[in-house]
Amino acid sequence: MRPATLLVLRLTRIAGFPRYLIGALLWAPVSVLPLAGGLVLQAIFDRIGAHRGVTLEDSLRLCAVFVGVEAVRGLIMVIAWVYGTYWWDAAVTVLRANLLRSILTARGPAARRLPHSSGEAMARLRDDVSDLVQLTDDIVSLAGATLFSVAALVVMAAIDPVVTLVLLVPMITIGVLNRILRGLVQRLHRRARVLGAVVTAFIGDAFAGVLAIKTAGAEDAVLERLRAQNRARRDAAVKDRLATDMLDTATGTTVEISIGLVLLLSASAMRRGEFTVGDLALFTSYAGWLAALPRTAGSMLSRLPQAAVAVERLGRLMAPHEDARDLSRASGVWFKRNPPATATATSSPGRDDALRVIEARGLSVHFGTGREGQGNGDARARGQGLYAVGLRVERGSFTVITGAVGSGKTTLVRALLGLVPLDAGTITWNGRHVEDPGTFLVPDRAAYAGQVPRLFSESLRENLLLGRPADDERIGLALELAALEQDVAGMPDGLDTVVGPRGVRLSGGQVQRATAARALVRAPDLLVVDDLSSALDVATEKLLWERIAAAARDGSGPGTLLVVSHRRAALERADQVVVLDRGRVAGRGTLGELLADCPEMRRLWDEESLAEAGEQAPPRPLARGAGRGGPRSRIDEGGS
Numbered sequence: 001m002r003p004a005t006l007l008v009l010r011l012t013r014i015a016g017f018p019r020y021l022i023g024a025l026l027w028a029p030v031s032v033l034p035l036a037g038g039l040v041l042q043a044i045f046d047r048i049g050a051h052r053g054v055t056l057e058d059s060l061r062l063c064a065v066f067v068g069v070e071a072v073r074g075l076i077m078v079i080a081w082v083y084g085t086y087w088w089d090a091a092v093t094v095l096r097a098n099l100l101r102s103i104l105t106a107r108g109p110a111a112r113r114l115p116h117s118s119g120e121a122m123a124r125l126r127d128d129v130s131d132l133v134q135l136t137d138d139i140v141s142l143a144g145a146t147l148f149s150v151a152a153l154v155v156m157a158a159i160d161p162v163v164t165l166v167l168l169v170p171m172i173t174i175g176v177l178n179r180i181l182r183g184l185v186q187r188l189h190r191r192a193r194v195l196g197a198v199v200t201a202f203i204g205d206a207f208a209g210v211l212a213i214k215t216a217g218a219e220d221a222v223l224e225r226l227r228a229q230n231r232a233r234r235d236a237a238v239k240d241r242l243a244t245d246m247l248d249t250a251t252g253t254t255v256e257i258s259i260g261l262v263l264l265l266s267a268s269a270m271r272r273g274e275f276t277v278g279d280l281a282l283f284t285s286y287a288g289w290l291a292a293l294p295r296t297a298g299s300m301l302s303r304l305p306q307a308a309v310a311v312e313r314l315g316r317l318m319a320p321h322e323d324a325r326d327l328s329r330a331s332g333v334w335f336k337r338n339p340p341a342t343a344t345a346t347s348s349p350g351r352d353d354a355l356r357v358i359e360a361r362g363l364s365v366h367f368g369t370g371r372e373g374q375g376n377g378d379a380r381a382r383g384q385g386l387y388a389v390g391l392r393v394e395r396g397s398f399t400v401i402t403g404a405v406g407s408g409k410t411t412l413v414r415a416l417l418g419l420v421p422l423d424a425g426t427i428t429w430n431g432r433h434v435e436d437p438g439t440f441l442v443p444d445r446a447a448y449a450g451q452v453p454r455l456f457s458e459s460l461r462e463n464l465l466l467g468r469p470a471d472d473e474r475i476g477l478a479l480e481l482a483a484l485e486q487d488v489a490g491m492p493d494g495l496d497t498v499v500g501p502r503g504v505r506l507s508g509g510q511v512q513r514a515t516a517a518r519a520l521v522r523a524p525d526l527l528v529v530d531d532l533s534s535a536l537d538v539a540t541e542k543l544l545w546e547r548i549a550a551a552a553r554d555g556s557g558p559g560t561l562l563v564v565s566h567r568r569a570a571l572e573r574a575d576q577v578v579v580l581d582r583g584r585v586a587g588r589g590t591l592g593e594l595l596a597d598c599p600e601m602r603r604l605w606d607e608e609s610l611a612e613a614g615e616q617a618p619p620r621p622l623a624r625g626a627g628r629g630g631p632r633s634r635i636d637e638g639g640s
């Protein structure tokens with residue numbers, strides 16, 4: 001079965017199959033009741049046309065029946081609509097929830113699956129999901145229109161088969177027209193959608209980088225680019241709308257032509273007394289409703305390839321081992337009550353198998369020209385990526401990964417933690433093979449403070465906990481280890497201070513230490529910290545390592561540390577230093593051993609000694625560096 005068909009079938013069962021079925025069953029009378037309306041109209045006009053002295057009472061009674069039929073239809077329509085909305089929201093929510101679940105928790109790194117812009121990802125979550133749900137919903141409309149058309153054609157054929165046959169011609173024309181123009185409408189629709197996503201993505205990027213735009217004096221250029229993108233989007237949207245409206249107008253005109261044809265053909269039949277005024281009223285009333293069938297069938301036919309594209313695009317966001325079944329997995333939607341509490345830190349995966357040793361062998365990551373995993377000769381020559389790197393970290397040890405800018409330090413820790421896809425290599429935890437490090441090396445086994453810190457526009461406390469149960473003692477310890485407690489004490493609302501969009505109300509150093517504290521709150525077996533030095537001065541970083549090392553010794557903090565750093569405070573404290581050079585291990589050992597044997601380590605050490613001496617010298621005008629707790633050189637260009 002094709003993925004789109006499978007998905008549509010599974011969507012009918014979302015939020016409980018009866019809900020879709022009840023909606024569909026309610027929709028049936030909504031589609032079929034116009035039959036009764038037509039019959040009542042026929043009776044009204046026949047009585048009037050018969051000149052049999054119809055009383056006002058009679059006419060009013062028939063009119064009341066007609067109004068009653070329409071009122072009942074309206075009422076059922078409202079109920080069906082409410083049911084349909086409930087199902088619609090449930091279906092959309094389930095698809096989106098499954099996508100997010102896959103991106104956030106499924107096996108394998110999500111980085112390669114995400115499109116380049118967040119706007120494009122959002123467009124997929126919004127538009128592609130709607131396309132699929134709409135197609136599923138259209139099945140109900142098509143079934144209703146088919147039911148009505150079959151019954152109406154039977155009634156009409158019984159009155160006058162010739163006029164009925166002639167009426168069919170314009171209906172078939174609508175179907176053919178829809179089929180011919182379908183490709184064009186679809187192309188225009190797709191283009192409008194792509195250009196819409198481009199504008200959304202650009203606005204998102206511009207908001208995120210207001211400071212960068214201002215400091216680069218690029219406001220006008222950004223506005224001009226936005227205008228150009230908007231013009232392209234507007235033109236595409238107008239064309240898309242025009243094509244859809246033209247198709248709708250052609251359908252409407254065809255209906256009017258049908259009614260004209262019925263009038264022409266019925267004139268002579270009426271003269272012969274074979275066709276009544278009531279029949280005419282019935283035919284003209286049914287003609288409009290009959291147009292729904294070719295229109296719905298045409299729109300469904302055009303949605304089928306759109307749904308195939310949507311499933312394919314959504315499939316690319318899912319993990320490679322997942323398919324349409326996982327995308328439509330009914331994982332529960334709670335509209336009327338709160339969802340059950342999620343599993344929290346109490347599950348403690350790391351405690352069952354506490355770290356003794358973690359080992360990586362032959363880790364290789366090949367970066368291509370654009371995306372991971374497409375390694376080529378050029379990248380290899382330039383040393384991009386990792387080439388058969390090994391690493392062994394024992395419980396209670398302090399390991400530092402160091403190397404020049406771009407030597408592969410971040411790639412190594414991210415490969416170890418399953419955050420970039422491996423081209424080769426194995427990872428073991430206490431000698432056991434780790435099949436998917438991305439889902440295995442998570443709290444409480446391992447926690448990671450990345451090089452580019454990420455805070456959310458919430459309070460500092462919420463940023464540290466990220467959904468974990470509040471534990472003030474643990475937060476207090478984490479703040480102290482991250483050397484952030486004095487900063488928090490000075491904040492207007494302490495831990496409840498709202499940090500602003502992506503933490504812009506904090507200094508660069510505070511943001512970075514807050515992300516380190518977030519990792520520490522998780523009390524992991526293995527703490528991985530990627531280069532704090534970009535936002536911390538020498539003294540603050542030294543203090544931080546002193547505190548973390550002391551906590552490791554007395555057991556109050558994480559015992560095993562894997563740190564990316566070029567700072568002397570970290571290197572001097574390390575049990576093991578791994579030196580990387582263009583993605584390969586250039587040396588491994590204690591600092592003393594490496595200074596004796598490894599030229600790359602000596603070069604890095606000399607450079608760092610010079611830099612730190614400069615940083616600790618008395619302040620000079622334009623000196624690079626700030627006091628304790630302040631940012632060293634980081635300007636968060638992403639902030640506003």
Ligand SMILES: Nc1ncnc2c1ncn2[C@@H]1O[C@H](COP(=O)(O)OP(=O)(O)OP(=O)(O)O)[C@@H](O)[C@H]1O
Pocket residue numbers: 367368369370371372383384385403404405406407408409410411412451531
């Ligand atoms: N996603 C990616 N796609 C392509 N190339 C990448 C990607 N990530 C990193 N690289 C390249 O791989 C090399 C190593 O990058 P990495 O971030 O690991 O270096 P690093 O040693 O941590 O550098 P720094 O000290 O500047 O943080 C660089 O040449 C970088 O351009």
